[in-house]
Amino acid sequence: xxxxxxxxxxxxxxxxxxxxxxxxxxxxxxxxxxxxxxxxxxxxxxxxxxxxxxxxxxxxxxxxxxxxxxxxxxxxxxxxxxxxxxxxxxxxxxxxxxxxxxxxxxxxxxxxxxxxxxxxxxxxxxxxxxxxxxxxxxxxxxxxxxxxxxxxxxxxxxxxxxxxxxxxxxxxxxxxxxxxxxxxxxxxxxxxxxxxxxxxxxxxxxxxxxxxxxxxxxxxx
Numbered sequence: 001x002x003x004x005x006x007x008x009x010x011x012x013x014x015x016x017x018x019x020x021x022x023x024x025x026x027x028x029x030x031x032x033x034x035x036x037x038x039x040x041x042x043x044x045x046x047x048x049x050x051x052x053x054x055x056x057x058x059x060x061x062x063x064x065x066x067x068x069x070x071x072x073x074x075x076x077x078x079x080x081x082x083x084x085x086x087x088x089x090x091x092x093x094x095x096x097x098x099x100x101x102x103x104x105x106x107x108x109x110x111x112x113x114x115x116x117x118x119x120x121x122x123x124x125x126x127x128x129x130x131x132x133x134x135x136x137x138x139x140x141x142x143x144x145x146x147x148x149x150x151x152x153x154x155x156x157x158x159x160x161x162x163x164x165x166x167x168x169x170x171x172x173x174x175x176x177x178x179x180x181x182x183x184x185x186x187x188x189x190x191x192x193x194x195x196x197x198x199x200x201x202x203x204x205x206x207x208x209x210x211x212x213x214x215x216x217x218x219x220x221x
Contacts, residue, residue: 017145086198097142
């Protein structure tokens with residue numbers, strides 16, 4: 001379904017993830033340190049079924065990563081990424097984000113456009129080559145905030161401050177964008193494994209949280 005979503009601020013998207021983690025912790029879930037147990041959140045907190053299947057063959061789309069069926073309360077992940085820990089975890093979290101943020105909108109739009117019964121369809125088919133639309137941006141931002149909570153990223157970056165301090169001292173005072181991105185990647189290389197995400201996903205999270213200040217040092221520590 002081609003969902004029409006309204007713009008939502010990054011702060012509000014972060015809040016969606018924070019509320020989920022707060023509720024999960026309130027019911028006994030452990031999020032004291034990374035990694036966030038996304039499979040347990042899906043199955044035990046949200047009460048959804050998590051299925052790994054050959055979606056690319058069944059859906060006839062060679063680049064599909066995952067999809068969520070609201071009526072069946074099911075999240076499906078393509079089997080091709082099951083062994084790619086970072087991609088698998090992020091796709092699971094991405095589908096959780098669609099469930100939290102877009103489920104009600106999907107049901108409302110489906111009701112408005114359906115005069116006759118029709119086959120069940122996912123909220124969105126998440127694909128590698130699909131252009132990033134607002135609905136996918138929102139899911140990506142929420143997914144990142146679930147797997148990499150701000151406070152945990154800040155704590156992890158303390159290790160980067162220690163390991164990169166010598167290099168930082170020898171850099172120029174002001175950074176151009178590409179240099180900040182490179183420093184974020186260097187930090188990501190150090191900490192991504194503890195969050196069980198990809199290096200690129202970790203780098204993007206550091207940048208979107210703006211945890212590196214204008215002279216390249218780690219801020220908010």
